[in-house]
Amino acid sequence: VTVKLRSGQRPGELTGIELARRLAADAGVAAISLHPRHASQQHSGEPDYALAADLVDELEVPVILSGGLSSDERALEAFDRTGADAVMLARGSLGNPWRFERLLGLRDGEPTQGEVIDELRWVIERAEEHLGVERAGRYLRKFYPWYAATLGLRKRAAEPLVTAPTTADARAFLDRLSSGKAPALAA
Structure with missing residues (x-):
């Protein structure tokens, strides 16, 4: 114990x-x-x-x-x-699980944008499996700001993610981000 x-x-x-x-x-x-x-x-x-x-x-x-x-x-x-x-x-x-690898000397530097997006998609899928789609959407809103910070998003650029009413909206934002169609990203 x-x-x-x-x-x-x-x-x-x-x-x-x-x-x-x-x-x-x-x-x-x-x-x-x-x-x-x-x-x-x-x-x-x-x-x-x-x-x-x-x-x-x-x-x-x-x-x-x-x-x-x-x-x-x-x-x-x-x-x-x-x-x-x-x-x-x-x-x-929170929003930066790569810290464990860095502290253990298994990784140098911050994750790439693609790694953060892939991780967040994985988190969304797991939350939907465990909570259901509707509850997952509400639950994850408290975690999105941490991922937005790891992505280096400006407050205005992160708004569609941190206020996403559903996981589908969060995924749509991640799709725009990974295709380069999200505006003014860097902090």
């Missing part, structure tokens, strides 16, 4: 750290994943990597670092700075 938690609820409160200590010492968890921000911060503000480093030094179980790893460089820097056993990419990999 692994446990993922945050530093605490609010600044100045380290209930998550205290819980991590107890879980590692008394409950036999295999690893702790720490997002070194407080819950009240949500995803804003700087993570407290010094706090994470202290926990890594203190616990006998592996500590996995999460939170604030928005770029490959930040993930590697935080990994080195904290001495964590691993990093857990979450929101920072």
Whole structure:
């Protein structure tokens, strides 16, 4: 069993750290994943990597670092700075699953436009299989902005994708994009 938690609820409160200590010492968890921000911060503000480093030094179980790893460089820097056993990419990999390959040294550079389009088509198909066509269209709208960012689309150019009411509309946009018929793409 692994446990993922945050530093605490609010600044100045380290209930998550205290819980991590107890879980590692008394409950036999295999690893702790720490997002070194407080819950009240949500995803804003700087993570407290010094706090994470202290926990890594203190616990006998592996500590996995999460939170604030928005770029490959930040993930590697935080990994080195904290001495964590691993990093857990979450929101920072949405729309850009190629980050895993880059961080593992299996890939150099960003994906091509064609790779992103192919991946997004695959995601649309899987969502339709699991959710049905109608629900998939609504569900995927929250993911389209991340793919648009990976594609380097300007806000106006991405609008037909991020507001696509159906998966058919999203596919039609991807078809126009791959044929070069979508306007003003670069950010």
